[in-house]
Amino acid sequence: xxxxxxxxxxxxxxxxxxxxxxxxxxxxxxxxxxxxxxxxxxxxxxxxxxxxxxxxxxxxxxxxxxxxxxxxxxxxxxxxxxxxxxxxxxxxxxxxxxxxxxxxxxxxxxxxxxxxxxxxxxxxxxxxxxxxxxxxxxxxxxxxxxxx
Amino acid sequence: xxxxxxxxxxxxxxxxxxxxxxxxxxxxxxxxxxxxxxxxxxxxxxxxxxxxxxxxxxxxxxxxxxxxxxxxxxxxxxxxxxxxxxxxxxxxxxxxxxxxxxxxxxxxxxxxxxxxxxxxxxxxxxxxxxxxxxxxxxxxxxxxxxxxxxxxxxxxxxxxxxxxxxxxxxxxxxxxxxxxxxxxxxxxxxxxxxxxxxxxxxxxxxxxxxxxxxxxxxxxxxxxxxxxxxxxxxxxxxxxxxxxxxxxxxxxxxxxxxxxxxxxxxxxxxxxxxxxxxxxxxxxxxxxxxxxxxxxxxxxxxxxxxxxxxxxxxxxxxxxxxxxxxxxxxxxxxxxxxxxxxxxxxxxxxxxxxxxxxxxxxxxxxxxxxxxxxxxxxxxxxxxxxxxxxxxxxxxxxxxxxxxxxxxxxxxxxxxxxxxxxxxxxxxxxxxxxxxxxxxxxxxxxxxxxxxxxxxxxxxxxxxxxxxxxxxxxxxxxxxxxxxxxxxxxxxxxxxxxxxxxxxxxxx
Numbered sequence: 001x002x003x004x005x006x007x008x009x010x011x012x013x014x015x016x017x018x019x020x021x022x023x024x025x026x027x028x029x030x031x032x033x034x035x036x037x038x039x040x041x042x043x044x045x046x047x048x049x050x051x052x053x054x055x056x057x058x059x060x061x062x063x064x065x066x067x068x069x070x071x072x073x074x075x076x077x078x079x080x081x082x083x084x085x086x087x088x089x090x091x092x093x094x095x096x097x098x099x100x101x102x103x104x105x106x107x108x109x110x111x112x113x114x115x116x117x118x119x120x121x122x123x124x125x126x127x128x129x130x131x132x133x134x135x136x137x138x139x140x141x142x143x144x145x146x147x148x
Numbered sequence: 149x150x151x152x153x154x155x156x157x158x159x160x161x162x163x164x165x166x167x168x169x170x171x172x173x174x175x176x177x178x179x180x181x182x183x184x185x186x187x188x189x190x191x192x193x194x195x196x197x198x199x200x201x202x203x204x205x206x207x208x209x210x211x212x213x214x215x216x217x218x219x220x221x222x223x224x225x226x227x228x229x230x231x232x233x234x235x236x237x238x239x240x241x242x243x244x245x246x247x248x249x250x251x252x253x254x255x256x257x258x259x260x261x262x263x264x265x266x267x268x269x270x271x272x273x274x275x276x277x278x279x280x281x282x283x284x285x286x287x288x289x290x291x292x293x294x295x296x297x298x299x300x301x302x303x304x305x306x307x308x309x310x311x312x313x314x315x316x317x318x319x320x321x322x323x324x325x326x327x328x329x330x331x332x333x334x335x336x337x338x339x340x341x342x343x344x345x346x347x348x349x350x351x352x353x354x355x356x357x358x359x360x361x362x363x364x365x366x367x368x369x370x371x372x373x374x375x376x377x378x379x380x381x382x383x384x385x386x387x388x389x390x391x392x393x394x395x396x397x398x399x400x401x402x403x404x405x406x407x408x409x410x411x412x413x414x415x416x417x418x419x420x421x422x423x424x425x426x427x428x429x430x431x432x433x434x435x436x437x438x439x440x441x442x443x444x445x446x447x448x449x450x451x452x453x454x455x456x457x458x459x460x461x462x463x464x465x466x467x468x469x470x471x472x473x474x475x476x477x478x479x480x481x482x483x484x485x486x487x488x489x490x491x492x493x494x495x496x497x498x499x500x501x502x503x504x505x506x507x508x509x510x511x512x513x514x515x516x517x518x519x520x521x522x523x524x525x526x527x528x529x530x531x532x533x534x535x536x537x538x539x540x541x542x543x544x545x546x547x548x549x550x551x552x553x554x555x556x557x558x559x560x561x562x563x564x565x566x567x568x569x570x571x572x573x574x575x576x577x578x579x580x581x582x583x584x585x586x587x588x589x590x591x592x593x594x595x596x597x598x599x600x601x602x603x604x605x606x607x608x609x610x611x612x613x614x615x616x617x618x619x620x621x622x623x624x625x626x627x628x629x630x631x632x633x634x635x636x637x638x639x640x641x642x643x644x645x646x647x648x649x650x651x652x653x654x655x656x
Contacts, residue, residue, distance in 0.1 A: 039340035042597040053321040079373045087563040103543040110539035124544045
C-alpha cells in the first residue's frame with residue numbers, strides 16, 4: 001500500500017501554509033497604529049497550525065485511496081468540462097438550451113440512453129425555467145430564446 | 149412557565165397558514181431527500197438555502213422550512229435501509245440490521261410503519277428535551293466571555309470528528325482550511341484587504357453558501373460519476389400492514405429508551421445521530437437480549453435505532469441554537485442559513501429573536517406530527533421515487549444547485565467558484581479529509597477571530613486570558629479529550645459497529 005496521496009497533499013498544504021503566513025506579514029500596519037491584535041494575528045496562527053498539520057501528514061500518511069484511472073478519470077474530466085462549459089454558456093445561450101445540453105450530457109455519460117437523457121434535460125430545464133420566471137418571478141437568462 | 153408561554157407564541161408563529169404550508173412542503177421534500185440515493189440531509193438542506201433566499205422568505209419561515217427538511221430527512225433515511233439494506237444516510241445504518249430482515253420476511257410495511265412511529269416518538273422526546281434544556285443552557289451561555297467563546301469554538305472543532313472519527317489530525321487540517329477561506333476579504337476591524345488579490349468579487353469575502361453547495365452537491369456528483377453507480381435499483385413491493393396494536397404497544401418502552409438516549413447523544417459534542425442510533429440499538433439488545441430476535445427482524449430492533457436517531461437530531465439543535473456551535477454537518481448548514489439571515493446564533497437569540505427560535509421549535513413539533521401523517525399513507529410514493537436512477541436524478545439536482553447559486557447574485561463568477569469548491573471537495577473526500585469541519589471553519593472563522601480579538605483587547609494583549617477562567621480551562625480540557633479520545637477509543641467503537649453490521653445477513 002502506498003501513501004503518496006497524503007504526502008503530496010501534505011506538501012501542497014505546507015506550501016499553502018507558508019505562503020499564506022508570509023502574505024499576512026506583508027500587510028501595511030493599519031491606520032491608527034499597531035495593537036495587540038492586528039489583521040495578521042489570526043492568519044499567522046492558522047498558518048502555524050497548518051504547517052504542523054501538513055508535516056504530520058507527510059510523516060505519518062494514511063494509506064492511499066483508490067484513485068480513478070483510465071475510463072473513470074476520463075468520465076470525471078468530461079463531467080467537469082460539462083460543468084464549466086455550462087457556466088460559460090449559461091448567459092449567452094440562455095437557461096433552457098444550456099441546461100438541456102448540460103443535464104442531458106451528464107445523464108448520458110452516467111449511463112442513460114441518449115434520447116432519454118436529453119429529454120430529461122429538456123423537461124427539467126423547461127419546468128425549472130417556467131417555475132422560476134413565472135411562478136417566482138426570478139429571471140433566469142433567456143438567451144437565444146429571448147423574445148423581445 | 150415562562151417557557152410554556154414562549155412555546156405558545158412559537159405555535160402562533162408556526163401555525164399561520166403560510167408557515168404551515170412551508171412546514172408541510174419541507175417535511176415532504178425532507179423525506180424525499182432522506183430516501184433518495186446521493187442526497188444526504190446536509191447536502192439537501194444546503195441546496196435549499198439559496199432557494200429559500202431567492203424566494204424572499206421571511207426569516208422565521210425560511211428557518212421553519214429548513215428545520216422541517218432536516219426532520220424529514222431523518223425520517224426518510226430509514227426507507228432505503230429497510231427496503232434495500234442501503235442506509236439512506238449514516239444514522240440510518242443501524243436500521244438495516246433488523247429492518248431488512250423484516251422486509252425479506254414480507255413484513256416491509258410493518259417495518260416502515262413501526263419505524264415511522266418510533267421516529268415520531270424519538271423526535272417528540274428530543275424536541276421536549278430541547279424545549280426544557282435550551283433555555284437553561286442559553287441562560288448559562290450568557291455568562292460566557294470572549295475567551296470562553298474562543299475555547300468553545302476550539303471544543304467544537306476538536307469534537308467534530310466524533311468519537312468514531314478516524315484521524316483527528318485531518319479534522320484539524322480541515323477546520324484550518326475552512327477558517328483560512330473565511331479570512332479572505334476585507335478585515336472587519338481594521339479594513340485591511342486580506343488575500344483579495346485585487347479582485348473586486350473577493351472584497352466581500354467568499355460566500356459560504358456557494359462553498360457549501362459546491363463542496364457537497366458537486367463533489368457528490370463527481371463521486372457518482374466515478375463509481376458509475378448511475379443504474380437504478382430494482383422495484384420494491386411493500387405489501388400490506390399486518391402490524392397488530394399489541395405489537396405496537398410492546399415497543400413503547402423501547403421507543404422511550406431509544407429517544408432519551410438519542411437525545412443525550414445528540415446534545416453531547418462529538419457523538420451525533422449515528423452514535424445515538426448505535427447506542428440505542430446496542431442497549432436494547434442488552435436489555436432484551438434473550439427475549440428478542442435481534443438481527444433477524446425484531447420490530448424492537450427497528451424501533452430502537454429510529455427513535456435514537458430522531459431523538460439525536462433534535463438534540464443536535466440544542467448546541468446550535470443556544471451556543472451557535474453546531475455539532476453535525478446538517479446543523480452546521482442550518483447555522484449557515486441563520487448567519488446569512490443576519491441572525492447571530494447563540495444565547496442572545498433567545499431574547500432578541502424569540503419568535504424565530506420558538507417558531508422553529510414549535511415547527512419541529514408540528515413537523516413531527518405532519519411527518520407521521522405523511523409517512524404512513526405516502527410510503528408507497530416514496531418507495532416508487534426510490535427507484536429513480538441517480539443518472540437522471542443527480543444531474544437535475546446539480547442543475548438546481550446551479551440555479552440556486554446563480555439566483556443569489558446573478559453572476560457566473562460565483563458558479564465557477566462553486567465548481568472549484570466541488571473539485572476541492574472531491575479531492576478532500578478522496579484523501580479522507582472530512583468536509584464538515586471545513587464548513588464549520590468557514591462559518592465560525594470570523595466569530596472566532598472576533599472573540600480572540602476582544603479577549604486580547606480586554607486583557608491588554610495578554611494571551612493567558614484565553615485559559616484563565618475555570619470555565620475556559622474546562623472547555624480546553626474537553627477539546628483536548630475530543631482530539632485524544634478518538635485515537636484511544638475510536639478503533640474499538642468502530643470495530644464494534646462493524647461487527648454489528650457483519651452479524652446481520654448481507655443482502656443478495
